[in-house]
Amino acid sequence: MTATPALGTPQLASPDLLRSAFRRHAAGVAVITAPGENGPVGFTATSLTSVSAEPPVISFGISTGASSWPAISRADHVGVHVLGEHQRELxxxxxxxxxxxFGAPTAWTEGPEGVPVLDDVLAWLVCRIVARVPAGDHRVVLAEVVLGDPTGAGRPLLYHQGRFTALRD
Incomplete structure (x- = not known):
């Protein structure tokens, strides 16, 4: 039997409360890429989620104020890259x-559907965007997996307590 934790003084919902709570939640780190009118765009995401196996669908969140949002808002396809612990700098x-x-030292190639595909990641996917759902100052993007490669070597990069970190044994 476990004891009920002391509730302390609850805080009212706010952006600071959400950020503080999620600093305690370890998340995998991914980079989302897309072709853009003036060259490729991309951003780091910790909101990547597997949504459905049949059909294979993923989701991620993006701020409508992000520099990548205009390209993502128009893109038909995106690249999803699961980063390894060796890719903190990336x-x-x-x-x-x-x-x-996308300048040096970032290594990438143009992949299927014109999507930038990053080198040396644990896994990459090319996905067809099926929906962009409004969620406050963000959009939740739903995308169906078209193809990819899950065979990269290494251990995952995590985001926890406001920094990139690795799994501990």
Whole structure:
């Protein structure tokens, strides 16, 4: 039998409450990419979720204020890249506003449907966008998996307590 935790003083819902609670939630790290009118776009996401196996559908969230949003809002396809613990610098680059995300040292190629595919990731998928659902200042993007490669080597990169980290044994 476990004891009921002391509730303390509850906080009213706010962006700060949400951020504080989710700093305690470890999440996998992915980079979402898409072709854009002025070159490829991409961003780091910790909101990647498997939604359905039949058909294979994933989701991720993106702020409507993000520099990648205009391209994602028009794209038919996106790339989804599961990052390994060796890719902290790549995750940081794609999370940083104003960074040259596809310049050196980022290694990538143009993949199917014109989607930028990053090198040396644990897994990558090309997905067809099927819906963009309004959710406050974000959109939840639903996308059906078209093809990919899940055979990259390594251990996953995680985001926890406001930083990129690795699994501990």
């Amino acid at each position: 995750a940081t680059t794609f999370a940083r506003s104003g960074a040259d995300r």
